[in-house]
Amino acid sequence: xxxxxxxxxxxxxxxxxxxxxxxxxxxxxxxxxxxxxxxxxxxxxxxxxxxxxxxxxxxxxxxxxxxxxxxxxxxxxxxxxxxxxxxxxxxxxxxxxxxxxxxxxxxxxxxxxxxx
Amino acid sequence: xxxxxxxxxxxxxxxxxxxxxxxxxxxxxxxxxxxxxxxxxxxxxxxxxxxxxxxxxxxxxxxxxxxxxxxxxxxxxxxxxxxxxxxxxxxxxxxxxxxxxxxxxxxxxxxxxx
Numbered sequence: 001x002x003x004x005x006x007x008x009x010x011x012x013x014x015x016x017x018x019x020x021x022x023x024x025x026x027x028x029x030x031x032x033x034x035x036x037x038x039x040x041x042x043x044x045x046x047x048x049x050x051x052x053x054x055x056x057x058x059x060x061x062x063x064x065x066x067x068x069x070x071x072x073x074x075x076x077x078x079x080x081x082x083x084x085x086x087x088x089x090x091x092x093x094x095x096x097x098x099x100x101x102x103x104x105x106x107x108x109x110x111x112x113x114x115x116x
Numbered sequence: 117x118x119x120x121x122x123x124x125x126x127x128x129x130x131x132x133x134x135x136x137x138x139x140x141x142x143x144x145x146x147x148x149x150x151x152x153x154x155x156x157x158x159x160x161x162x163x164x165x166x167x168x169x170x171x172x173x174x175x176x177x178x179x180x181x182x183x184x185x186x187x188x189x190x191x192x193x194x195x196x197x198x199x200x201x202x203x204x205x206x207x208x209x210x211x212x213x214x215x216x217x218x219x220x221x222x223x224x225x226x227x228x229x230x
Contacts, residue, residue, distance in 0.1 A: 003159075004159075033217060033218075035218075035220075041222075042205070042220055042221065042222040042223050043160070043205060043207075043218075043220035043223070044220070045217045045218060045219065045220075048217055056217055058217075059217075091159065091160070104162050104165075105162070105218065107159035107160045107161070108159055109158070109159050110159065
């Protein structure tokens with residue numbers, strides 16, 4: 001079991017450029033979550049999918065941020081026109097979303113985005 | 117809205133001493149509380165979870181009890197080790213089905229000294 005895979009591990013963009021972050025959930029997990037981690041704000045929920053369908057995007061900034069899950073094996077988080085305040089570690093997590101007991105979220109190693 | 121408060125940003129202790137990291141929460145629904153641990157340059161990992169009032173839950177020497185009357189879920193350990201140095205997050209979730217988004221506190225860094 002390779003765990004949740006996130007690529008790239010580090011990304012540096014210039015202000016105004018686009019950044020696409022990739023997440024491959026654990027095989028068989030049908031729920032995928034995106035979080036953002038900064039020193040000031042800590043860990044913040046962004047959005048989540050269940051069985052590829054968007055369930056809750058209440059944490060996503062209304063502009064420039066979008067997420068997709070085109071198939072069960074990967075999800076992407078896209079940030080258009082990146083700004084310095086977007087600099088953060090973006091974490092993806094996955095969990096089983098079926099069955100009666102609570103399904104633990106397993107986190108990936110994160111993508112550290114630096115916007116210059 | 118829902119929120120989690122961790123009052124200590126940094127806790128520094130000598131090896132072998134007990135520790136308690138504070139966590140309180142606010143929510144309008146039946147809470148499911150978690151403690152996650154994140155070692156340097158690693159992903160957060162689940163340490164403890166509970167949704168049962170007044171029942172102690174334990175794992176790897178750490179323990180916590182959910183007290184709904186005081187909206188608290190403090191993390192404790194009787195004797196800290198150097199390997200316990202890490203960032204600890206308390207989190208709250210509304211479970212729909214068997215999963216849901218996590219609302220995290222700001223985290224407490226635990227530094228254990230020799």
